[in-house]
Amino acid sequence: MRLPQADSSWVGSLFAQAPAFIAIARGPTHVFEHANPRYHQLVGFREIIGKPVAEALPEVVEQGLVKILDEVYASGRAFAADGMRVLLQCDPSAEPVERFVNFVYQPISDGDGSCSGIFCHGVDVTEQVRATEQLRASEARYRALFEEVPTGLYRTTPDGQVIDANRALVTLLGYGDLDAFRAIPLSSIYANLDDRERWRSAMLRDDVVNGFEVELVRSDGTRVWVRNSARVVRDEHGAVLHYEGAVEDITRNKMAERALREREEYFRTLIESGVEMVAVLNGDGTLRYTSGARGGAGGGGAGRWAAAERVRRRPSR
Template identity: 45%
Template sequence: MSIDFEALFALSPNPYIVVDRNLDIAWLNDAYSRATMRSREELTGLGIFEAFPSEPGSESHEMLKASFERVLETACADELAFVRYDIPRADGGMERRYWSATHTPLFGSDGQVAHILQHTVDVTELHGLRQLRDEKHVVERARAVQARNRDLAAESQRLKTMYDQAPGFIAIVDGPDHVFTIANNAYRQLTAGRPIIGKTVAEGLPEVVEQGFVDLLDEVYRTGIPYIGRGSRVSLESERTGRFEDRYLDFIYQPILDERGSVVQIFVQGQDVTEQFEAVERQQLLIDELNHRVKNTLAIVQSLATQSFRDPKTFADARLVFEGRLRALAVAHDLLTERSWQPAELSVTVRGTVAAAVGSAIDRVRIDGPSVLLVPHASVSMALAMHELATNAVKYGALSSVSGEIAINWRILDEENGRRLVIEWLESGGPMVSPPVRRGFGTRLIERSFAADKGQSSMEFDPKGLRCRFSLMLPQEPEVGGNN
């Protein structure tokens, strides 16, 4: 049985078209004519891209052209599962259409591809239905995404709050120029609230450039190796005073890498340890000061013992003298300890030392003078000197009689080089005084007590009573008040 295949394809409800090797339309069936809204006479002989023009370089044009070329090159069928290809309307406009096409080679007598049979299916309506389905899914997905976004926004806000309220300072700098992209509240406080976001470190904090911190960032960015700083000193503008102040920081410069392993940002995180650092320094100073004072005290005790026990024939008396001098030293130390070895009030040192030596006879001692603070070593010297004078007064001087009295007074004189404290010890009403046959340790102690403070001393053995005068320079800006 002979079959007329041309008549068969012509009657097929599926659109068919035949093009030659030049892609000129050689034949088409009625279904193709209806699908494209173009007549056979109108299309036959036209090139496929002339009959149905598309923009060269567009996805539609390139996909269709590539499919024809593959058939011609490989002599095998090729399929386009889905391609958008608009067709002209009668009014001159273009109608958007979607197609599924199969290109099958038709061979000539020489065995080469002579024609290509294109079977096309208009899937525009199916595409529309799929869009409706997809749109429904899109709406559902959009709602889900919106819900997730709300959760993410809340979580992001929580993280931002935690980040901003973190006790340590945090910042992120971007790129080789180290541009600030993030800085938390602690970092903004550390940098005096300056507007640094969007600026390079050199622009936002110019004072740290010469301090070497930008060089450290450069090295971390170049090598990808983190840098850890411990107790690093940095001079920064103070938010409180507006002046530059030294701060001590523990911090890390941590590189942030991209997927290729290249450094793109640096994470800066750390703590301001200035208070801890200064506390350690203060502690070390106190230890050093304590060592110094202990050595000085031991030297004083050694000197007191050596002088007190020089003559072994008077051991019992020497022991009493030595114990008295140690008590005076202890009184001075107690007064200074109460003030944490800060400058001590002169009147308190004098009254406490003299009272310890004279006992109930303190009622016959008049003490008067302005309020003056003595540095610790001067207070110790003053206590020892007052003790020597008081014990001598009880043994041999004014307080050895029932009618004797002592007046202790001081004043401050302004001089070119500073302020000088002048102290006078005046005895009266006691036995007649005469100069000692020899100068003992007590006398030498009194005379040398204030030599370290540019001091001077003099003792006058007036027959009516001992007169002793001390003077020493006070430190700059002494604390001076009214009369006692």
């Protein structure tokens, strides 16, 4: 149904000011009857009024848009698309322009219910789609770095639930995958729960904790020492959103330190329990350590002590 002239003029004015692209095509060949400035801009300001879509925009035929128009016209059912990729030959001497559009083809019914044309209404969302693609690419790069870095990385809630963790941390703690790690409360991985409370208190007080050494329990019950450095992430009102940090495996360091302490204690015990005096001198000849014994079987202890004293007092050359 066509609008009276006065109404047509008013509607045409609205179409011209609309921020969306709008076009009306009539008949089974979809002849352009009307297109607003946004639509003309979209297709490169080509002469399209009075021409069938296939003639005015020949590049869209192979892209299936004319077939969709045919189906809408024949069935009387609308068609809608979000973010559809369309290549438009706006300049015959240049490469087609890639655009992404949200649009609807709405059948126009006459008084008898038959379809006489199609109303097209849509918006160009190319910039939004490209921004989304760039964001996804950036997230993919971040995720790749997050997963491949050999240091354990994590993000957790204040109440002790895992939001995210990389492969290095999941493997370090002996879990098969991230979902399995997420399924446990963090309190269960601490060998000593007091350590978690000390860490949380320091985080809330300082917003950052560096080099916090703690013993954790792996999924199989074995233990591992780690150095945990983390920070608090807050919202604009100061409320804690989550904790995020890095975990370094220092188990070998701890084992080496313990072995050294045990070795030193062993030799100290061996020396202290001996019957002979033992003296350890520094490089400059001064006395560094002596055992408690100054005499013993066969005598001579005092003589050895005196000799050590003479060495200690002798000036270095």
